[in-house]
């Protein structure tokens with residue numbers, strides 16, 4: 001029976017292709033003669049590309065010791081990874097604490113728990129978490145309610161009051177100079193009793209579907225509010241962390257100091273690894289035994305995490321990344337300039353971008369975006385089909401310049417064809 005018939009409908013892939021093997025930025029896809037350039041990183045995960053020799057060596061080394069799982073017992077690799085992570089984040093937190101998990105939603109769910117614990121320190125009434133409309137934080141119940149709510153929003157509608165929202169300041173609606181006013185207007189629109197009981201704010205560092213960034217003034221206004229109210233400021237860095245946006249963590253674009261950051265995806269280069277890092281006084285608000293997860297600090301995941309940090313600390317990585325970011329943005333922005341239907345909403349930050357097909361009729365944008373994905377694959381490039389009017393682009397951070405140029409030449413050809421028929 002085909003995979004698609006066996007998996008729950010809830011997990012249906014929107015692009016039904018079968019991956020066979022991979023090397024660097026290339027993957028083999030069943031039924032395609034040519035190697036495909038993966039411009040998705042498996043949806044922002046495989047940041048070191050495929051078949052990375054250092055990663056394989058480190059994984060094999062750990063596997064050869066025979067312990068694939070240790071739950072809450074200590075291992076050398078766990079200690080070594082936590083120390084690497086501490087060093088990696090030393091410019092952000094002086095004396096951090098960590099909690100490692102295996103999926104992103106566990107990390108954001110833990111963030112929710114820690115924010116609530118810090119609220120309880122103020123008073124029992126401080127029990128609401130402010131989040132941003134359109135942000136995504138995962139599929140478990142708390143994470144979902146901090147995002148669009150999914151089924152929980154309708155069935156347990158009374159819970160929505162615990163997760164007030166402000167609108168997302170899309171760059172085509174809110175200018176940099178208006179970010180603070182926009183935030184304050186949104187905040188003041190929330191009923192006072194709810195507003196006064198906010199104990200923390202969670203922000204997705206950029207909004208996923210369209211790689212949408214915020215005006216800096218908006219994020220600074222949020223930080224100011226958190227400092228004034230003495231409440232927690234947290235970033236969901238699942239996609240944005242580990243140099244995806246060109247900086248080590250995406251929030252660093254906004255010159256703010258979070259209390260907690262949720263991490264995952266690229267941090268494990270394909271192995272299930274996620275977690276939360278924060279100021280120890282907040283991380284330690286969790287009661288003893290309140291945080292646990294069967295695959296926390298899994299030895300193989302820790303070996304992968306160590307490899308990611310080892311690669312990212314090297315000067316070679318940093319200089320390659322700089323050229324990649326320059327080229328990716330230069331070629332991306334050239335497309336935006338050239339094609340009027342992309343101009344208003346498309347965005348590129350570091351090594352992530354989205355081509356947003358903006359037409360009066362949204363349906364047409366979605367159709368064009370889907371067609372673009374199909375045409376790109378026919379020409380040898382896999383891109384992220386979002387199901388919306390956006391096509392998301394997020395290659396391996398180690399991609400070679402020649403591949404970036406090849407991909408953008410292909411994109412330009414496809415868009416030229418679109419232009420002719422519009």
Ligand SMILES: Cc1ncc(COP(=O)(O)O)c(C=O)c1O
Nearest residue numbers: 103104105136137138236238239
């Ligand atoms: C910003 C963000 N937060 C949380 C999650 C949830 O992560 P996971 O799918 O690993 O549970 C994702 C996943 O796409 C994400 O992009």
